[in-house]
Amino acid sequence: MIENYFSEIKEEKMIFLKHIVINKEKLNENLENFIRKELKIFITNSLDILECTTFAAISTINFTGKDVSGAKITQHSFRENKIGKALISNFIKIVDKNDFHKKLRENENGMILIKGKNVITSYPENPKLNSERFFDGYFITNLIGNINPEGFIEII
Numbered sequence: 001m002i003e004n005y006f007s008e009i010k011e012e013k014m015i016f017l018k019h020i021v022i023n024k025e026k027l028n029e030n031l032e033n034f035i036r037k038e039l040k041i042f043i044t045n046s047l048d049i050l051e052c053t054t055f056a057a058i059s060t061i062n063f064t065g066k067d068v069s070g071a072k073i074t075q076h077s078f079r080e081n082k083i084g085k086a087l088i089s090n091f092i093k094i095v096d097k098n099d100f101h102k103k104l105r106e107n108e109n110g111m112i113l114i115k116g117k118n119v120i121t122s123y124p125e126n127p128k129l130n131s132e133r134f135f136d137g138y139f140i141t142n143l144i145g146n147i148n149p150e151g152f153i154e155i156i
Contacts, residue, residue, distance in 0.1 A: 017039070018041060018042060019041065019043075020042070020043050021044050021046050022045050045082065045083045045084060046084065047083045047084070047112075047143075049139075049141060051120045056086065056114050057084045057086045057087060057153050079148075079152045082148070082153060082154050083145070083153040083154065083155060085150075085151045086116075086153070087118070089117040089118060090116030090117075090118065090119065091114065091138075092112060092147065092153065093112075093113050093138070093147075094111065094112060094113075094147055095110050095113055096110050097111040100135045100140075106146070106147060106148060106149045107148055107149070108146055109144055109145065109146045109156050110144065110145075110146070111140065111144060112143045112144070112145050112153070113135060113138035113141065114138060114139050114141060115137050115138045115139060119139050120139065121134075122134065144156045
């Protein structure tokens with residue numbers, strides 16, 4: 001889908017575009033290289049699902065600066081080809097896609113489950129759907145992925 005969007009835009013129209021956030025979609029490698037290297041546009045990824053009021057996880061630009069007290073801070077929030085880290089209000093875990101009771105280890109691929117303050121907890125108008133889309137308080141995203149040791153999420 002995003003490839004179609006970029007194929008219709010003329011390069012000279014993109015001179016003011018500096019940052020793109022991609023939601024769950026992996027870019028074609030040639031397109032990604034073109035956007036990053038030729039157009040010099042920074043690409044980050046997010047996990048944004050309808051059942052969340054905001055992003056569930058996002059990759060942001062690495063930042064070094066000062067906090068409100070003047071202390072130096074460094075925020076490492078970007079890894080290429082990763083969705084990013086869960087928002088502080090969210091809990092994301094990876095479980096065996098055939099047994100949601102079995103939590104997987106770092107870098108193991110499985111079903112992504114999420115819960116948090118910005119994630120719905122039920123479908124009030126459709127109780128049957130609740131049993132299909134929720135497990136132990138977590139929303140079942142139907143996305144396969146993993147979490148690395150640093151907490152960055154990857155969708156496969």
